[in-house]
Amino acid sequence: MKDVQDIIVVGGGPVGSFAALILSKLGKKVTVFEEHPEIGSPVHCAGHLSITSLRALGLYPLPDKIIENEFSQANFYSYSGFSFPAILSKPVTCAVNRELFDKHIFIKAKDAGVSFHLNSRVQSLLIENGFVRGVKVNQGEGKEEIFRAKIVLDAEGISSRLLKQTGLVPLNPKRLVYAVQADVENVKNLQSNRVNVYFGKAYAPGFYAWFIPKLEGTAKIGLATNNGNPNNFLQRLITRHPIASQYLTRARVKNKEFHSITLGGPIPKLCLNGFMALGDVASQVKPTTGGGVVFGLRSSIIAAQVANLAINNDDVSSNFLKLYQKQFKKSFSFDFTVMLIIRNFLDSLSDEKLDRILRFCRKIGLNKTIENIDEIDLQGRTLLKTLIKPTVSVALVYLLINYLVANGLNLD
Numbered sequence: 001m002k003d004v005q006d007i008i009v010v011g012g013g014p015v016g017s018f019a020a021l022i023l024s025k026l027g028k029k030v031t032v033f034e035e036h037p038e039i040g041s042p043v044h045c046a047g048h049l050s051i052t053s054l055r056a057l058g059l060y061p062l063p064d065k066i067i068e069n070e071f072s073q074a075n076f077y078s079y080s081g082f083s084f085p086a087i088l089s090k091p092v093t094c095a096v097n098r099e100l101f102d103k104h105i106f107i108k109a110k111d112a113g114v115s116f117h118l119n120s121r122v123q124s125l126l127i128e129n130g131f132v133r134g135v136k137v138n139q140g141e142g143k144e145e146i147f148r149a150k151i152v153l154d155a156e157g158i159s160s161r162l163l164k165q166t167g168l169v170p171l172n173p174k175r176l177v178y179a180v181q182a183d184v185e186n187v188k189n190l191q192s193n194r195v196n197v198y199f200g201k202a203y204a205p206g207f208y209a210w211f212i213p214k215l216e217g218t219a220k221i222g223l224a225t226n227n228g229n230p231n232n233f234l235q236r237l238i239t240r241h242p243i244a245s246q247y248l249t250r251a252r253v254k255n256k257e258f259h260s261i262t263l264g265g266p267i268p269k270l271c272l273n274g275f276m277a278l279g280d281v282a283s284q285v286k287p288t289t290g291g292g293v294v295f296g297l298r299s300s301i302i303a304a305q306v307a308n309l310a311i312n313n314d315d316v317s318s319n320f321l322k323l324y325q326k327q328f329k330k331s332f333s334f335d336f337t338v339m340l341i342i343r344n345f346l347d348s349l350s351d352e353k354l355d356r357i358l359r360f361c362r363k364i365g366l367n368k369t370i371e372n373i374d375e376i377d378l379q380g381r382t383l384l385k386t387l388i389k390p391t392v393s394v395a396l397v398y399l400l401i402n403y404l405v406a407n408g409l410n411l412d
């Protein structure tokens with residue numbers, strides 16, 4: 001009979017591997033199952049991350065080949081091509097090569113003693129007497145094997161197949177957007193220090209499109225939409241967008257990948273007896289930007305510490321594990337609440353209204369007062385900190401009026 005592991009992690013994405021790394025460093029026996037033959041592939045993510053957050057996670061600086069570029073500017077374009085430039089005093093974000101980034105965490109975890117099983121799809125959870133006690137794994141050739149553990153960490157990503165088996169409420173499918181991510185070569189007039197964000201229902205209804213320059217005339221582009229085929233929208237962005245088409249008409253598009261992004265905020269309950277959910281499966285993703293790497297990694301630190309304590313205390317019941325839920329809420333619920341309000345507000349705006357808002361914000365010089373921001377993940381706290389600046393307050397009052405009007409307040 002196989003050893004009972006302390007921890008089994010489902011999914012060798014960044015979140016699963018990072019949780020495994022922390023637990024192994026805490027002295028626990030950890031096994032990760034990943035269904036693909038290789039970690040980090042296929043890539044379906046733009047890899048646009050905050051430098052401050054990576055540093056806080058102990059992941060920055062990263063080896064040079066993982067960092068594709070760093071950015072101190074973001075240009076937000078309305079449907080008409082009007083731009084609101086946010087120019088920061090130093091590089092605040094970077095683009096990472098997601099395949100190499102995932103492999104980097106994987107190698108650290110392996111070096112720390114984590115056992116990885118690739119090509120190993122977890123078919124279902126092993127549930128006995130109301131406790132998750134392990135997993136049933138298909139390692140090819142139709143062979144299904146049982147692996148036991150004291151706690152199973154579910155980091156399976158957005159598919160949520162195993163989470164559904166537990167009866168926990170999965171992420172809200174109505175708040176999913178469907179995304180395409182691609183590399184482009186032969187980009188014209190590339191301004192390599194700035195990320196471009198394009199709003200507009202003709203190009204990315206329900207979200208936005210992005211253009212993230214790398215070096216030497218290459219870039220990553222993508223978009224997400226809440227209705228229709230993202231591939232068709234991408235084609236339209238490349239050929240017809242008033243700004244993007246200027247760079248992209250002669251570009252070669254490569255490595256297109258399709259995947260969903262969850263924008264509904266964290267699922268209500270994160271654990272059960274012997275079971276914890278983290279990362280995309282728990283919808284720990286910024287509702288504003290769809291960025292999930294940093295919150296997934298931050299959550300995996302909390303989950304790993306609680307799992308370690310639970311095993312040391314010989315109590316893996318949900319009553320003990322809910323400490324993870326409590327600490328997650330204490331750490332992040334304010335930021336998620338603010339980001340959900342912003343997402344709902346953005347969703348309620350017409351193209352014309354968003355265009356007017358960007359023009360107003362630029363007119364009052366909002367872009368000049370945010371130049372020292374470097375925290376872009378904990379967005380609720382960042383907003384609070386900047387409130388003392390008059391332009392931010394004026395912009396907020398303006399946005400609040402627009403929000404109330406969009407939600408039914410009649411000012412006549």
Ligand SMILES: Cc1cc2nc3c(=O)[nH]c(=O)nc-3n(C[C@H](O)[C@H](O)[C@H](O)COP(=O)(O)OP(=O)(O)OC[C@H]3O[C@@H](n4cnc5c(N)ncnc54)[C@H](O)[C@@H]3O)c2cc1C
Pocket residue numbers: 010011012013014015016033034035036040044045046047048049120121122123155156157158159179180181222258259260261278279280281285290291292293294296
């Ligand atoms: C187009 C696009 C662009 C994005 N851009 C950004 C960005 O710029 N910045 C950012 O922060 N976030 C971005 N995201 C979100 C980001 O990709 C996710 O938040 C992040 O990958 C979540 O990590 P994870 O480990 O939870 O899940 P994943 O990265 O999805 O990893 C889950 C892993 O589990 C494996 N798995 C699933 N089921 C099983 C099973 N049953 N058995 C074994 N293995 C299994 C999968 O193969 C996968 O390797 C983007 C997402 C998309 C779709």
